[in-house]
Amino acid sequence: MPDxxxxxxxxSTANLGPGFDVFGLALNAFHDEVTLTxxxxxxxxxxxxxxxxxxxxxxxxxxxxxAKRKFKIRDGIKIDIKKRVPAGFGMGSSAASAxxxxxxxxxxFELGLDSDALVELAGSGEKASAGxxxxxxxxxxxxxxxxxxxxxxLSVIRIKPPQSLRMCVAVPSITVPKxxxxxxxxxxxxxxxxxxxxxxxxxxxxxxxxxxSGDSHMIGSSIRDVIVEPARQxxxxxxxxxxxxxxxxxxxxxxxxxAGPSVIAFSEKGADMDEIxxxxxKGFASAxxxxxxxxxxxxxxxxxxx
Amino acid sequence: MPDxxxxxxxxSTANLGPGFDVFGLALNAFHDEVTLTxxxxxxxxxxxxxxxxxxxxxxxxxxxxxAKRKFKIRDGIKIDIKKRVPAGFGMGSSAASAxxxxxxxxxxFELGLDSDALVELAGSGEKASAGxxxxxxxxxxxxxxxxxxxxxxLSVIRIKPPQSLRMCVAVPSITVPKxxxxxxxxxxxxxxxxxxxxxxxxxxxxxxxxxxSGDSHMIGSSIRDVIVEPARQxxxxxxxxxxxxxxxxxxxxxxxxxAGPSVIAFSEKGADMDEIxxxxxKGFASAxxxxxxxxxxxxxxxxxxx
Numbered sequence: 001m002p003d004x005x006x007x008x009x010x011x012s013t014a015n016l017g018p019g020f021d022v023f024g025l026a027l028n029a030f031h032d033e034v035t036l037t038x039x040x041x042x043x044x045x046x047x048x049x050x051x052x053x054x055x056x057x058x059x060x061x062x063x064x065x066x067a068k069r070k071f072k073i074r075d076g077i078k079i080d081i082k083k084r085v086p087a088g089f090g091m092g093s094s095a096a097s098a099x100x101x102x103x104x105x106x107x108x109f110e111l112g113l114d115s116d117a118l119v120e121l122a123g124s125g126e127k128a129s130a131g132x133x134x135x136x137x138x139x140x141x142x143x144x145x146x147x148x149x150x151x152x153x154l155s156v157i158r159i160k161p162p163q164s165l166r167m168c169v170a171v172p173s174i175t176v177p178k179x180x181x182x183x184x185x186x187x188x189x190x191x192x193x194x195x196x197x198x199x200x201x202x203x204x205x206x207x208x209x210x211x212x213s214g215d216s217h218m219i220g221s222s223i224r225d226v227i228v229e230p231a232r233q234x235x236x237x238x239x240x241x242x243x244x245x246x247x248x249x250x251x252x253x254x255x256x257x258x259a260g261p262s263v264i265a266f267s268e269k270g271a272d273m274d275e276i277x278x279x280x281x282k283g284f285a286s287a288x289x290x291x292x293x294x295x296x297x298x299x300x301x302x303x304x305x306x
Numbered sequence: 307m308p309d310x311x312x313x314x315x316x317x318s319t320a321n322l323g324p325g326f327d328v329f330g331l332a333l334n335a336f337h338d339e340v341t342l343t344x345x346x347x348x349x350x351x352x353x354x355x356x357x358x359x360x361x362x363x364x365x366x367x368x369x370x371x372x373a374k375r376k377f378k379i380r381d382g383i384k385i386d387i388k389k390r391v392p393a394g395f396g397m398g399s400s401a402a403s404a405x406x407x408x409x410x411x412x413x414x415f416e417l418g419l420d421s422d423a424l425v426e427l428a429g430s431g432e433k434a435s436a437g438x439x440x441x442x443x444x445x446x447x448x449x450x451x452x453x454x455x456x457x458x459x460l461s462v463i464r465i466k467p468p469q470s471l472r473m474c475v476a477v478p479s480i481t482v483p484k485x486x487x488x489x490x491x492x493x494x495x496x497x498x499x500x501x502x503x504x505x506x507x508x509x510x511x512x513x514x515x516x517x518x519s520g521d522s523h524m525i526g527s528s529i530r531d532v533i534v535e536p537a538r539q540x541x542x543x544x545x546x547x548x549x550x551x552x553x554x555x556x557x558x559x560x561x562x563x564x565a566g567p568s569v570i571a572f573s574e575k576g577a578d579m580d581e582i583x584x585x586x587x588k589g590f591a592s593a594x595x596x597x598x599x600x601x602x603x604x605x606x607x608x609x610x611x612x
Binding site: 018019020022023047146148149150153158187189190191192193194195197199200201202203204205206207208209210211213214218227229285 | 326327416456510
């Protein structure tokens with residue numbers, strides 16, 4: 001068994017509009033890298049990122065701690081995290097570190113976990129960051145591509161996205177509240193009308209069919225959310241302009257990325273992605289907000305580095 | 307232009323569990339046949355079925371009436387309906403007649419309607435029977451295969467189902483109330499929890515992905531409905547036994563077919579469908595109810611005969 005391993009895991013976008021708490025998509029916009037090294041005892045964390053380093057407050061740390069207990073690993077483990085996915089912007093940052101840590105601990109100690117078990121282990125780390133466990137981002141970050149998460153028991157469907165799918169993510173430069181996930185969940189109604197649920201279900205099933213049949217246009221044009229977006233959009237300065245501008249510039253669909261505040265536009269090969277990026281930046285600018293735009297594609301999942 | 311045309315349209319099952327008002331699947335269990343013949347004036351209906359023959363009370367009649375007005379058809383039309391889909395049992399009976407009539411009038415008068423326009427015309431006939439328009443059954447019956455219905459504006463996604471998919475429908479011999487669709491809709495809650503909507507959405511998106519990727523097992527095993535089935539199952543004598551028995555006998559999923567009272571079990575090539583049929587009949591028998599069981603496959607849509 002090796003003494004050391006490095007795993008790289010991608011950023012991800014959750015929900016894709018109507019697929020709240022169910023859909024995830026790995027994006028090659030950013031990657032976290034987690035290196036695990038055996039040591040005599042304990043868990044120690046170092047990182048170049050602005051994240052907690054106490055193992056129970058760190059998603060990668062919690063994954064390693066949970067794995068040590070569950071799989072009776074006696075060695076100590078040093079964790080080094082190269083943090084590249086911006087934290088707290090709806091890009092699956094905590095999930096990327098958790099996914100990389102789960103795959104790294106599986107390989108380093110030859111645990112032989114299957115896909116669902118890896119996602120479950122990675123998800124156990126999300127508790128450090130989000131307070132509750134949601135598997136949409138970790139499933140995408142571990143497995144890559146598009147995922148449909150089914151809970152109780154956890155089982156993830158993984159679908160390879162069409163090659164022609166293109167995205168542009170706009171990450172606004174705003175101060176994110178400390179407990180952002182809780183704050184952004186608290187605005188969502190707990191009861192909804194059956195009518196709205198049918199509207200979202202028809203859109204979400206069209207998105208799933210689009211991924212499964214490799215139809216990028218069906219994916220983008222089906223992104224329509226009458227439940228979560230109306231409740232959350234006030235938390236994103238200029239959202240309506242960002243969306244309108246992106247659609248005008250050729251995006252086929254626009255959604256809040258995960259819990260926000262990043263916004264993601266979907267389109268397909270042949271679209272002028274630079275124009276879409278500029279249009280989104282202009283939308284944020286109309287609300288006196290700067291943003292970083294990243295043109296990206298679906299990503300493979302967490303992989304061991306050379 | 308010919309003077310006469312006969313179109314055959316299949317029965318269908320709507321909802322498939324969690325896809326309430328969105329999913330439809332054409333079934334080769336039963337077919338209605340509609341023959342249109344030009345005549346000097348007016349609309350006259352003859353049928354061997356126990357259905358109304360006043361044009362505005364008959365789904366095929368209403369389709370023809372609406373088409374005459376919308377497309378300025380001056381000829382009179384005689385409609386003959388061979389009724390084979392049992393009416394009022396959740397098998398898309400009114401939709402089958404409407405679908406056959408829509409395709410027949412399109413061909414007889416060379417209207418050149420596209421898929422969505424044909425579905426919309428067929429749906430306009432459903433008002434005669436259901437009181438409101440829902441496109442799930444008519445879309446399946448017109449287009450065949452599996453359909454995802456998106457409303458406002460109407461747009462239907464049609465997916466060819468996997469060859470390996472097998473179904474068994476059990477049609478119980480019970481007296482169906484006159485206004486069955488309204489009665490069975492009235493028990494469904496108008497407000498639901500976000501949590502339940504997420505559960506149904508994850509199941510429904512898995513079903514859609516199953517159809518689009520040709521995975522019969524994914525389709526059947528994803529049929530799980532925590533919203534409509536709990537509200538409606540009391541209307542079907544022995545439903546819990548029918549479902550349990552079918553699953554024990556090898557069905558991968560069981561749902562109320564449309565608004566019921568028929569129950570549909572899903573499985574795949576290689577399963578003992580006769581055993582599933584017998585198990586369902588035994589379930590109904592436990593509630594002192596006889597039933598007809600039909601083992602079937604997905605069907606093509608409405609087609610011109612000979």
